[in-house]
Amino acid sequence: MTERLPLFIVTGFLGSGKTTLVQRFLKTAEGHGTGVVVNEFGETGLDHRLMVHAAENVELIGSGCMCCARRADVGRALYDLVRMSRQQGQPRFTRAIIETSGLADPSPIVGTIARDPWLRQHVELVSVVAVVDAVAGLRNLRDFDEARRQVAIADALVVTKTDLRAAHETSDIVAAATTIAPDLVVHDAHDPDFSQARLFGRTDRAIGLHRGSSFAATEVLRHDEGVGSFTLSLPERIDWPAFTLWLSALLHRHGDRILRVKGLVRTSASANPMVIHGVQHAMHPPVHVAAAENDQPSFLVFITRGLAREPITQSLSRFLAMAEAQMPQSAAPHESHFAMVDAPRHSHH
C-alpha cells in the first residue's frame, strides 16, 4: 500500500480559536511540512503556500442525512494537496490539516474521506480535534447543536482561552465535553506541558482508548437533545465476520442516530487488538495496535442521539449467539490461522 498522507481535522465553534491553534503549530519545528485546507480565508494569516482553499459546498445526496453529504470541495482540496506533495521540486507534505468553518458539521468531511476510493488510498484520517474555548464554550455546547456535534465525533479536545478572566473552570468545560464524548483526549492549550507535536502526531488516537477501563461506568443520556454515550464490553475475542456484519447492518439502519462508534476489539481473525472508528454511516479501516498495548479489555463506545444502550446490547448478544449456533462444529473461530508466517510470499505486480 502506498504511504498515506496523515490528516487531522480541526473543528470548533465560531471564535473558539481553531486558526490560532493551527497557526501556532505551523510555527513549530514539527509543524513544518503541514498542508492546510481551510473553508474560509478570513484573517487567517496562514502561509498561503501551504494552504488550499475549499469553498464550502455541501452536496446532499440520498436520504439527506448530513454524514452522507459529499464534501466535493474538501475532496478536491485534498486531492490537490496530495498531488502537490508529490510533484518534483515541492516540499513533500508530511501531514495535512483541515480547518472546518465554525458552523460546519465535520461528519460529511469524515464521510467523504471514508467513501472516496482515491482518498482512502492516499489519505489517512488520524484524528478529529475539537477546539472549545473556556469563555463561550459552555454556552455554545448548551445552545448549539453544531457545537455538540463537533465534540461528539472528536478524538481530542483542546480547551482554549483558559487564561482569560472570563474563562470558566477548565474542569467544567471538560465535564461538559466528556458528557458528550467520554473518550476524548483532553488538552489545555495554556498548559505548559501542552504538546502540539503530540496533538498532531500519529499516536494520540490510541492514547485516548487506553483509558478504556474508566468508560465502563459511563452512561449519560441527556434529556434535552438526547445526545448521550455508553460503553459496551465485548467478548475477549469477538467473532469478526459476525461482529462486522452486525455493526454494518446496525449503522445502515441507525447510522443517523449513531453519531460515532469507536472501540478496541480483539478478533477471531487477527492476533493484535484493533481500533475501529466510525462516524454515522461511515466506518474507517481498522487501525492495528501493537501487541505491547494488549492489556485493555475490549470495548465499544457509542455516542448516540436518542438511542439507548439496552436495545443495542441485546441486539449484539442475539446476533453473536446466532452466529455461534451457525458455526460448523469443526471450525471454531478461535482456531489459530497464523501459523504460516514463514510461508513464501507471492510477488504481486
Add this chain to the structure above:
Amino acid sequence: MCEVCAIFGAGEHWSDFGRLRNERFPFDDIQHYRDERKRRIGLINVVLTPLEVTCEDWDGEALMLFDEAGRSRLAPTLNDVWPAAEALSGRLIDLLDPSFAGGGKHD
C-alpha cells in the same frame, strides 16, 4: 481479483479480511479469507431470511442478492448488501428488532 496471477484480493470494505493484515493481497492467508467470506455469506443469509432474499458469492469479489422471483442485485461490498436487499424485498432490515437474527424463525 488480480488479473495477472488470478489470486483473489481481499476486499476494500473496512470489515474485509485484508484490512486485518493491512494489505490487500494477504496471499499467505488466502484460504482463511475464503473461509471467512463463506461464513459471512451464511450469516447474511440468516439476516435476510425474513426478507425472503438470498445472498451468493459473486466471483469472490462481490455479492449477488436474489429474491424469490429470481430478480437479482449486485452488492460490491457489505455496505451495499442492506440497501440492495431492502430494494428487492420492499422491507427494512433492523437488527434492533428482535425478529431479526436471533429472535426469529431460523435455526
